[in-house]
Amino acid sequence: MAQLTLGKALGAGLRQAMRDDDKVVLLGEDIGRLGGVFRITDGLLDEFGPTRVIDTPLAESGIVGTAVGLAFRGYRPVVEIQFDGFVYPAFDQIVAQVAKLHYRTQGRVRMPITIRIPWAGGIGAAEHHSESPEAYFVHTAGLRVIAVSNPEDAYRSLRQAVASDDPVIFFEPKRLYHHKGEVDLDTALADSPPMGLARVMRTGTDATLITYGAMVATALDAAEAAADEGVSLEVIDLRSLSPVDYDSVAASVRKTGRVVVAHEASREAGVAAEVIASVTERCFEYLEAAPLRVTGHDIPYPPAKLEKFHLPDLDRMLDAVDRVLDRPNSLTGADA
Amino acid sequence: MAQLTLGKALGAGLRQAMRDDDKVVLLGEDIGRLGGVFRITDGLLDEFGPTRVIDTPLAESGIVGTAVGLAFRGYRPVVEIQFDGFVYPAFDQIVAQVAKLHYRTQGRVRMPITIRIPWAGGIGAAEHHSESPEAYFVHTAGLRVIAVSNPEDAYRSLRQAVASDDPVIFFEPKRLYHHKGEVDLDTALADSPPMGLARVMRTGTDATLITYGAMVATALDAAEAAADEGVSLEVIDLRSLSPVDYDSVAASVRKTGRVVVAHEASREAGVAAEVIASVTERCFEYLEAAPLRVTGHDIPYPPAKLEKFHLPDLDRMLDAVDRVLDRPNSLTGADA
Amino acid sequence: MSPQITPISDTEQDLELAERILQPDGTRIANHDLDRYIADLSAEDIRALHRDMVVLRRIDAEGVALQRQGQLGLWAPCRGQEATQIGTARALLAQDFVFPSYRETGVIYARGAAPADFVRMWRGEEGAGHDPESLRVAPLQIIIGAQTLHAVGYALGIRHDGADEVAVTYFGDGATSQGDVNEAMIFASSYRAPVVFVCQNNHWAISEPVSVQSQYPIAGRAPGFGIPSMRVDGNDVLACVASMRWALEHARSGNGPAYIEAVTYRMGPHTTADDPTRYRSDDELEKWRGRDPIARVEAHLRALGELSDDQLAEAEAAADAMAREMRAECLGMVTRPPLAVFDGVYAEPHSGLERQRSEYAAYLASFDGEV
Amino acid sequence: MSPQITPISDTEQDLELAERILQPDGTRIANHDLDRYIADLSAEDIRALHRDMVVLRRIDAEGVALQRQGQLGLWAPCRGQEATQIGTARALLAQDFVFPSYRETGVIYARGAAPADFVRMWRGEEGAGHDPESLRVAPLQIIIGAQTLHAVGYALGIRHDGADEVAVTYFGDGATSQGDVNEAMIFASSYRAPVVFVCQNNHWAISEPVSVQSQYPIAGRAPGFGIPSMRVDGNDVLACVASMRWALEHARSGNGPAYIEAVTYRMGPHTTADDPTRYRSDDELEKWRGRDPIARVEAHLRALGELSDDQLAEAEAAADAMAREMRAECLGMVTRPPLAVFDGVYAEPHSGLERQRSEYAAYLASFDGEV
């Protein structure tokens, strides 16, 4: 066990993946000498040299497109997109090539590409540096989508993503890069729980609060606050957004009968919509109230000074919990 | 009133929009001399000349990016993307520029751009020619999304889209291009119902079948077939996917208490998930069963010979209706 | 200040600016740069090229016919481009790897495609018509230009592996406008990747003449990116072999990418769904008929006395046999069962899709009693 | 075969390949191509350019200071690029329209930006720092290269309107790798659009030296697209004015696009979030300190006897005053109220968003009693 920040855990995961398999190569902007703008790849150029840690020209479609070519040749490319908002120029290569080549060739050509995306807001950044584009990829068949919330998961699931023969879009909540946690560096991948399972972070009985990424910490805080008011929340970290581990989710919902789904991304056709539709399909008879969403508004990510009015926070989560539990809340206009 | 195919109605809509406002310019691949691969712009080059009907170099990002520049200059560009699967190279310009410039400038710069997309499957086409990418755009704040299902709506809402000061992604179901219908060419736009309202295509009492685009016809057939079995379906054509006209949808659901949402697009985080989550939120106490989805599978669009096993059809819709009504169905393993 | 740049004014000039070994009438001329690349070609070798082109034209005609008869969903004819495709593809070594676009029937033929491979995709049976690994050709690519980046990535892998291989990518004149194709040149140059770009300038991108994409020679773009280029007469099969050998040699020797623009002409429609009479003139077509790539090498061989009537008949017979096999394979194809739509989406199990698959299986099973 | 292409071997050669009017020590040399473009410049004009650069450097320093003090979220310093930005922007006419990237503080200054305009966006108050229409400058663009296509579209509009205007776009050396920037050249060439491309080659894209993007002169790419180009010493303000006038004249006279690569150097970090000591050497920095663009024109004016101590002091005073105002405006900024997050998403009402707005208003109101 080691105490590592999320960022360091990711770096350790990459290092281990590169040691495990010399077909693993990293591609990205500024990932070499600089170690990436978030220093995730710090030290890897020194250890593995410039043929495995490749500073690319400044073009995301080019990065992902050349990764596809490397995968054709049997490599296992790991791409770093510098910030969430810069993945869109690569969208065509991701959606039309990375996601489809395995299907197009009936499995003859594998695309074991991991696309790492420093992700989401809350860091007071400039425009395009706080995007939450995960729903685009969840909606894209052929991709797997992972979102991590803590160093331990980061280390393990990044290694799993790299080892996976499927393409994985890997979301790293940048506002947690400096958060520390215990990381088990020793367990072999084979002995780890498979990538794709959700995790109950806190058990509870009154309602299930489902989220992922940086919102997990907020949800846990909310659960703590709710407990003070005598409300018992179960908190689930989805960890995998495609596939979603609906067995775990449904088990919780059957117990609590009430659901709140939270994410930073905007609401329309977002991941919360998917979770609610699927949960309702599976657990309708157990539901005691309409599942609710706490999400970013359906607006472009706002300027930094206003982001706190966009991002779900503890209070907004608690208000939704009050609504789902039929307690006084902002819409009933009650307690104040 | 005139009898027009959907394709001709769109052409008539563009012609009228260009006559109404000389800032309207068309951009796209092969839209000039050829009149577009679907002939939607047939004759427009002759009437309006090459400065208003512009054959572009073969680059979708370039097309949308230059449309943004034209909008900066006060033009009202209408872009044709040749096929649904070719919109992805323009994704960055659409998501990061078209959708955000109005917000970025607090309304100082308008983006009255219409992006027309011949859309969806069922025509036995090659790969990338049958995509249903609407959820990507519905999830993108700052865009409006329209999907038409008949010549009358096509003519009217295309003119409305072009006249709108907001960017509109305009989906045209290509398998209906040759379908005929009555079109009112005379009513002034000002006297037409606003863009964005859903339409009840058939009233019913047992369940609400919600869909859009080419699936509307299938849904109406399904409703007809259901009626033979004594089941009364209400069929709603959403017409606008962002915003969704939830007033109309909720009114229907409150009446029937049962909902099926259908679309060709794949399921995870698709439009049906959004509709179900929103309807559940608004009408939970009226729901008598879990709302169900009938969608394309979560697979890349399959080769033409297999597409009929991917696309929702009448039977799959009826099976879902049976499930939502708790009648014998494929999952109960019943009647056969 | 950069030197003056002059646009291409007309088709004649267009072709004058291209390297050539055989004149349209089949006479061979000296080409200082290229001759050495084909010094080893015997008459038999040239006859083999001719035969390939004859067979290819027949494959292409059969594709069109099968489409017209409802056996294929679509076909993208390469008639007129035989010299470009055969000439460049025959210059490859077995270990090279090709990233084609959708019109490269001649390239996959030259790489050893089986008769069924030509139709499997266009019929709508599978996403790819051939096995990429055994042919060493990636699946045909429909997204314009996307494959050029794949070739560069592959070439980067070749370089890292220290392998004696070259990646080759084919694309059209229209494709040169796509960001991806330009990024591919940039990445290739930056990495000195062993990749050869082959632009088939067939003068049209569906209905758009090449002048919409560029009013200047396309090959003139590559040097700005540090990539040496050659503009070659794409209807001259010898020039195509020679220029491709030049490019491959350049790439194989560790000098990085090379670029060929083959100036040719799409004699047929864009695809069987296209009606070219809407946008191009008979005159133009007629002019290009006079530059037929097969007639040219045929005239050359005839003049050398190296193509007998028997040899010609043998080529035609081989072409007919190929077409027959193609048709038989096509008509004999069995569509995969419904649940095959779920095959190959992922390499490893995906719980969401597994569920959909079993639900759909149950749904299909519910009809079993009925029919 | 294309002519031999030679990569740039080192920084010295790099600069030798650029057009110049003032030597680093301020002496003026004859430039056959460029002299006529600045024949009208008086000493007073040159003094004004110098003054602009002094003020700009002060604005830039104030931006850095405000960021260090927590008043701004970020700042992208343009120190070292003053001659490029002031020289090219001062060559514009009032009616021209600019599409900048994020580092063009000098350009918006030259277009008349108010002190608050420099900080509004970087402070995180609004998405755009200035009013696009009154400055005739689009909002700063963060997505690398996206703005180049906007400029081309705008220029197409200019051409259709028959207006006497030029669209101008600024972008970095890193940006030249993006598909969009290449597509912009292609569209501009195809449409003969009156647009001027200004590539500020400041040698770095964050930590990547320009050689990762190109080992060849960037200006050398444009001619392949049919766009005449010039490589200019970007630390020579007179050469920058002159080359920009050449480019603008070319575009304004209906000849289509022109391209300038200004060879300069980013003296500071990429942004205030960057630590350049991780990736570049003191030596390199030192070398470029010796080529300071302000010192160069100052030496020139001094040698002419056209810059007195008083005049210099006046420029410094103007710079200080600007910085003071900028600071005061920055500190005085009032953040918009919470519900402003919903403003300006759409030009016309959107029922979904209206509902979210009112729900959020109710949510905010629910706290009213509490605090």
Ligand SMILES: Cc1ncc(C[n+]2csc(CCOP(=O)(O)OP(=O)(O)O)c2C)c(N)n1
């Ligand atoms: C990204 C993308 N945009 C548009 C298309 C539609 N399309 C198919 S072929 C074609 C023209 C291609 O012309 P060119 O590159 O010259 O190749 P050719 O067809 O002449 O071989 C177009 C526009 C596509 N397949 N992909």
Ligand SMILES: Cc1ncc(C[n+]2csc(CCOP(=O)(O)OP(=O)(O)O)c2C)c(N)n1
């Ligand atoms: C599409 C996109 N990818 C990546 C980035 C992150 N990024 C911001 S600036 C920069 C380097 C730009 O270098 P250059 O074009 O030379 O401009 P300079 O910063 O030197 O002015 C990068 C990679 C971005 N803003 N947009």
Ligand SMILES: [Mg+2]
């Ligand atoms: Mg072509």
Ligand SMILES: [Mg+2]
């Ligand atoms: Mg730079």
